[in-house]
Every structure is written in structure tokens, then in C-alpha cells.
Amino acid sequence: MKTKVGIDRIHFYLPPKYVDMGLLAEARGVDPNKYLIGIGQEKMAVTDATIDIVSMGLNAAYPIIQEEDKDLIDQVIFATESAFDYSKAAATYLHESLGIHAFAKSYEIKEACYGATAALQIACDYVRLRPERKVLVVASDIARYGLATGGEPTQGAGAIAMLISKNPSVLALEEDSISLTDNQYDFWRPDYLDYPLVEGKFSTQLYNQCFIKIMEEAANKHLDLFDTLKGLCFHLPFSKMGKKALQAYQDYLNSKEGSLDPKVVLAFNRWLEVYPDLIQIGKQVGNIYTGSLYLGLISLLVNGTALNAGDKLGLFSYGSGAVAELLVGQLQVDYRKVLKLEDLNKRLAQRQELSIEEYEMIFSEKLPNDGKTHLLEPSVLPGDFYLTKIDGHRRYYQQYKTQTD
Ligand code: HMG
Numbered sequence: 001m002k003t004k005v006g007i008d009r010i011h012f013y014l015p016p017k018y019v020d021m022g023l024l025a026e027a028r029g030v031d032p033n034k035y036l037i038g039i040g041q042e043k044m045a046v047t048d049a050t051i052d053i054v055s056m057g058l059n060a061a062y063p064i065i066q067e068e069d070k071d072l073i074d075q076v077i078f079a080t081e082s083a084f085d086y087s088k089a090a091a092t093y094l095h096e097s098l099g100i101h102a103f104a105k106s107y108e109i110k111e112a113c114y115g116a117t118a119a120l121q122i123a124c125d126y127v128r129l130r131p132e133r134k135v136l137v138v139a140s141d142i143a144r145y146g147l148a149t150g151g152e153p154t155q156g157a158g159a160i161a162m163l164i165s166k167n168p169s170v171l172a173l174e175e176d177s178i179s180l181t182d183n184q185y186d187f188w189r190p191d192y193l194d195y196p197l198v199e200g201k202f203s204t205q206l207y208n209q210c211f212i213k214i215m216e217e218a219a220n221k222h223l224d225l226f227d228t229l230k231g232l233c234f235h236l237p238f239s240k241m242g243k244k245a246l247q248a249y250q251d252y253l254n255s256k257e258g259s260l261d262p263k264v265v266l267a268f269n270r271w272l273e274v275y276p277d278l279i280q281i282g283k284q285v286g287n288i289y290t291g292s293l294y295l296g297l298i299s300l301l302v303n304g305t306a307l308n309a310g311d312k313l314g315l316f317s318y319g320s321g322a323v324a325e326l327l328v329g330q331l332q333v334d335y336r337k338v339l340k341l342e343d344l345n346k347r348l349a350q351r352q353e354l355s356i357e358e359y360e361m362i363f364s365e366k367l368p369n370d371g372k373t374h375l376l377e378p379s380v381l382p383g384d385f386y387l388t389k390i391d392g393h394r395r396y397y398q399q400y401k402t403q404t405d
Pocket of ligand 1: 031033034037038039081111112113114150151152153154186187198199200201203204207235236237238241244287289290318319320
């Protein structure tokens with residue numbers, strides 16, 4: 001029997017500040033129901049300058065790395081599209097701060113929101129060949145389109161960390177997957193721009209088209225998936241997106257065949273049933289780009305009361321540009337036990353709401369780039385890592401310790 005490999009531990013870091021989407025809609029002169037119902041977002045995570053992709057990634061990974069893992073992790077793979085450096089990988093900071101052994105390799109992966117899925121596949125293949133070793137995958141992003149732009153209500157920020165090992169506690173991943181590349185301009189960011197360019201409507205259409213093509217391939221080559229997948233997780237730039245993709249696929253099948261294969265109808269009903277569980281956390285956070293699919297997975301694991309160990313889940317990954325992939329995983333016996341629910345609930349409850357003026361001020365703040373020494377004040381919760389100093393264009397991180405620590 002083949003050794004099972006997959007996600008042994010998974011954790012989410014949520015920044016401590018947010019904006020209420022109803023208030024944002026009012027400030028932009030939009031009917032709040034467009035954001036709350038039409039897009040399906042209630043709160044949007046906001047970061048200030050002391051919270052960057054490295055500090056968020058560290059905060060996601062730190063709680064799931066135990067002392068014995070540090071000598072076993074051979075790779076730290078960091079997926080992001082919000083890098084602050086064109087050369088040095090964000091993974092190198094994590095490698096040092098987490099105390100991973102010196103002979104591990106650390107690097108960054110980019111393909112918009114798809115990056116973390118590529119990292120996960122590399123990690124699983126590495127462990128399949130060396131079952132005693134482990135790989136740390138981190139996805140960390142700050143999604144920004146600019147104030148009062150069409151994309152503004154679909155911003156957000158956060159990080160996901162996943163420890164990949166043999167005999168995983170959460171989700172064993174199958175070797176086979178279905179992937180797709182389609183060279184398009186739906187969302188992209190040339191190096192001279194602060195924010196991405198986005199063809200909003202086209203991006204949602206392309207997402208749907210990629211989903212349909214992948215599902216067609218699944219129907220041709222792996223029809224059993226429609227029998228076996230209990231739930232389908234989506235990349236969720238906003239909480240309505242996955243539902244729109246399912247709807248588009250259903251419309252496509254109806255127009256093509258006149259009537260749907262009962263197998264497909266049953267699968268759709270099952271996937272729609274668990275869909276509300278998938279979006280619970282993301283609705284409170286927004287788009288976290290490459291970690292977003294995995295935030296949906298955590299949300300499903302936390303809220304999905306209809307799920308049981310042994311159930312199979314599909315993971316539909318989409319990154320603009322565009323690359324998509326459908327992975328399949330099987331829930332493991334201890335999957336609920338290893339989720340750090342208390343931490344997640346504490347972070348959701350302890351967040352500070354920003355007024356629209358505060359949000360706009362924070363949004364426009366920039367880190368100094370004069371190469372001088374700048375000490376930064378923490379805005380995170382005690383115990384969290386933050387960017388503490390910039391000196392000679394170098395960034396330094398440490399844990400926020402209060403006097404009682
Ligand atoms: P928009 O033009 O502001 O909104 O763009 P809209 O007019 O399409 O309305 C949105 C929905 O609200 C519609 O529902 C309206 O009917 C509804 P739908 O037809 O879609 O079902 N609506 C209302 N509902 C209730 N009450 C009301 C009301 N008014 C309207 N009063 C868009 C929205 C998402 C396109 C825009 O915000 C945007 O450009 N966002 C950024 C791009 C994006 O997220 N694209 C998603 C697919 S691409 C992707 O996922 C990759 C990405 O994550 C990047 C990466 O890979 O790195 C983005």
C-alpha cells in the first residue's frame with residue numbers, strides 16, 4: 001500500500017483590524033446589499049505597515065511547528081504575489097525565525113492565487129519520495145486594488161501555513177490532479193504599478209470557463225469524482241465566486257445536453273449543501289489571494305458538520321493569468337483535533353473595527369525607503385511576530401512581548 005501524504009497541520013493568521021463592508025458601501029455611495037449579498041462579504045481584513053507577508057506567514061506557521069519538526073523540514077516554500085523584494089525570498093526569514101535546520105532549502109513561488117497549490121504539489125511529491133521528511137508551505141498575501149476602485153470590496157489579507165508529511169492528520173492528497181493553463185490578462189501587476197490591473201467581469205468569466213474545462217476533463221477521465229466528492233472547495237476571491245462557478249457549469253451542461261446526468265445533479269446538490277460552511281470565515285476576511293482556497297478548506301473543516309473522516313473533498317485552485325487545478329484529498333481521522341479552533345475564534349472576536357477614515361489613512365501609509373534606521377511600533381496581539389525595524393533597506397522581525405511576558 002502506498003504511503004499517504006498530505007496536510008498534517010494547517011493554520012490561518014488573521015490580521016487584527018477590519019472594515020465593516022456595510023459602512024464601506026455607504027462611504028462609496030453603493031447599496032450595502034451589493035457588498036453584503038451580491039459579493040457576499042461582511043468584513044474585510046486590513047493590514048498596517050508593521051504587518052507584511054513575512055510577519056503574517058510567521059504567525060501562521062509558528063503555532064504548528066514543533067521542536068521535533070525543525071530537523072525534519074527540508075523545504076520552506078512561500079507562495080505569494082505581494083512580495084516586497086524581487087530577489088530575496090520571503091521564505092528565508094521564516095527559515096531563520098522558526099529555527100529550521102540549516103540544510104533545508106527556502107524559496108518563493110508565484111502564479112497569482114494559484115501559487116500555494118503549486119507549492120503544495122511540490123511538497124507532497126518531495127515527501128512521497130522521502131516519507132521521513134517534511135515540508136512547510138506558507139501562503140501569505142495582502143490583496144489591494146486601491147481606494148474607491150471596482151476591486152476595493154474584494155480586498156483582504158492573511159496567511160495560511162501547512163505542514164506536509166506522511167500519514168497526515170488532516171487531508172491525504174491524491175497524486176492525480178487535473179490542471180490547466182490559459183495565457184490571459186484578467187488580473188496582472190506590471191512591476192511599475194502599486195496595484196494590479198483587473199478586468200473584473202472578464203476575470204469572473206475566465207474563472208468560470210477554467211472551472212468548466214476542468215470539470216469537463218473530470219467527467220471524461222474521472223467520472224467517479226462525481227460519486228465520491230462530498231464537498232468542493234473553491235478559490236474564493238469573494239464568497240459568491242464558487243457558487244457562480246457552479247451555476248455557470250450547471251448552465252453549460254443544461255445548454256449542451258438538455259438534461260443533466262443524475263450523477264452530476266446529485267454531486268451538485270451535495271456541493272451546494274456544504275457551500276455555506278466553506279465561506280463562513282472568508283466572509284469575515286476577504287480575498288487573501290493564494291491562501292484563499294485553503295482558508296475555505298479550514299472554514300469547511302471547522303463548520304462542516306455533515307463531514308466525516310474518510311470523506312473525499314475536491315480543491316479547485318484558480319490563479320489569474322491563468323492557471324487552475326483540481327486536487328482531491330481524503331479527510332483523516334484526527335482532522336478536527338488538530339485545528340486550532342480556540343486561536344481562530346479568539347482572533348475573530350478580538351479584532352478591532354476601523355472607521356472608514358482610519359482605514360483610508362492606514363491604506364495610504366508607506367514604509368520609509370530612505371535606507372535609514374526606523375523602529376516600528378507593534379499593532380499585533382501580544383505573542384505575534386511583527387516588523388520591528390527597517391535598517392539599511394533590511395527588514396527585522398520579532399515577537400511582540402509585553403512587560404508581563
Ligand atoms: P462590480 O462591477 O462592482 O459588481 O464587480 P457587479 O455589478 O458585477 O455586482 C456584483 C454582484 O452584486 C452581482 O451579482 C450583482 O447583481 C449584485 P451577480 O450577477 O454576480 O450574481 N448586486 C446586488 N445584489 C443585491 N443587492 C444589490 C445589488 N447590487 C448589485 N443592491 C467584481 C464585481 C467582483 C468583478 C469586482 O469587485 C472586481 O473586479 N474584483 C476583483 C477581481 C475579482 O475578484 N475577480 C474574481 C475572479 S478572478 C480571481 O479569482 C483571481 C484573483 O483572486 C487574483 C489572483 O489570482 O491573484 C482576483
